[in-house]
Amino acid sequence: MFFNAEDAMRLAVYNVENLFDRARVMNLEDWAAGKPVLDRFSELNALLGKAAYDQADKSRMGILMTELGLGKQDQGPFVLLRRNRSGLLTRPRTGPLTITADGRADWVGSLELRDEPVNHEAVLNTARVIHDVGADVLAVVEAESRPALAEFNRIMMPAVGGTPYRHVMVIDGNDPRGIDVGLMTGWDHRIGRMRSHVDDRDDGDRLIFSRDCPLFEVSTPGGQIITVLVNHLKSKGYGKPAESDAWRQLQAARVADIYRELVAAGQTHVAVVGDLNDTPDSAALQPLLVATDLRDIATLPGHEDGGYPGTYDASAAGNKIDYILLSPALQARTRASGVFRKGMWPGARAKRWPAYSTIRKPMEAASDHAALWVDLDL
Structure with missing residues (x-):
């Protein structure tokens, strides 16, 4: 000292x-490649946190989730959707995912960035x-x-x-x-x-x-x-x-x-x-x-x-x-x-x-x- x-x-x-450990998207050597992911993550987190979801919110959530690789599963390349209790969405075998919750109180969980060493x-x-x-x-x-x-x-x-x-x-x-x-x-x-x-x-x-x-x-x-x-x-x-x-x-x-x-x-x-x-x-x-x-x-x-x-x-x-x-x-x-x-x-x-x-x-x-x-x- x-x-x-x-x-x-x-x-x-x-x-x-x-x-x-650091968020995987923030570890990319090319910052330009990670910025769109962080933009979508931020927007989706804000929408998920709303007390009530209207139809426009639900539609936009579905688009953002699909773009983040969450269309078919809860884990994308950079983002993890934790659903401790179901009620947020359904994923039909055919067609896009559907947001079924009407507000933040209808489901328990969080949206997180995936880490890597x-x-x-x-x-x-x-x-x-x-x-x-x-x-x-x-x-x-x-x-x-x-x-x-x-x-x-x-x-x-x-x-x-x-x-x-x-x-x-x-x-x-x-x-x-x-x-x-x-x-x-x-x-x-x-x-x-x-x-x-x-x-x-x-x-x-x-x-x-x-x-x-x-x-x-x-x-x-x-x-x-x-x-x-x-x-x-x-x-x-x-x-x-x-x-x-x-x-x-x-x-x-x-x-x-x-x-x-x-x-x-x-x-x-x-x-x-x-x-x-x-x-x-x-x-x-x-x-x-x-x-x-x-x-x-x-x-x-x-x-x-x-x-x-x-x-x-x-x-x-x-x-x-x-x-x-x-x-x-x-x-x-x-x-x-x-x-x-x-x-x-x-x-x-x-x-x-x-x-x-x-x-x-x-x-x-x-x-x-x-x-x-x-x-x-x-």
Whole structure:
């Protein structure tokens, strides 16, 4: 872990893109091939969740199920329909399936994405990134669950010569795909008070966070309290762009409100971290990046980005979607910050950045995301 002052702390955030298992459709090398599946999955899930189904709903459900490979059975190539009790549909020997339920209360079950194991070398490379970044406090994005993150910490960190973190916490969020956010801390940085915002709703009673915005209070060896808000805002990956932009802006505004509430309560050492799924100039992120006094570490003196402004994929400016945002008190305590890309695929021909020798093809990359870190002298 990082120590070169009496009460110094390295804070980092890393989108690990799942540790052991990942939705099969999200493991495809060609994102364009998976997007239509996720679009249909999202639409069908929304329809299945309605209290009452009209004839148009039933017709559309049948079409979507057939397109997802559920026309003849409950398991398609990417999607699984769990029916713990029948009543949702019938599949006649001839003709298309028929939705027989009149609403969500008429059947028991769920629609799920099918998982498959993540490439083993990719899992090892993920552990290498975490070991080499050496954070005292690490926010993790896209962890399957607390048991999965704890198992990864216990087994994979020693496998690459690292020390397991002492504290591992993930609070289940709203995403049915099992991509939650959590926090790992070293022996001298204890997780204290935690608060989930998983049930926060807008004026129309819709859930605000597609995952969660958990609050973690971390105590340092010197007795300081750092409050960390971990985020994974709505993706641009599927759904209508205007709707996802609006939802992401709603989420950013709620995070900003939570931050202001903390400041009003006297908490000055606050960090907002995570995959915000949008660029600094986007309208969606303005409630956080412009309407508060939080500042992105990328804008602070001494930040090292390796010549690439982005944090995802090719790391161009349009790929800047991961953030560590600091309150004024933490901005004043910043000593250095940077982007760690050795676990990312560097490109087939022109190697954009130094990568681990164990990354020989894209599937072996630890993640499409870089890890971000900041050193704080507290």
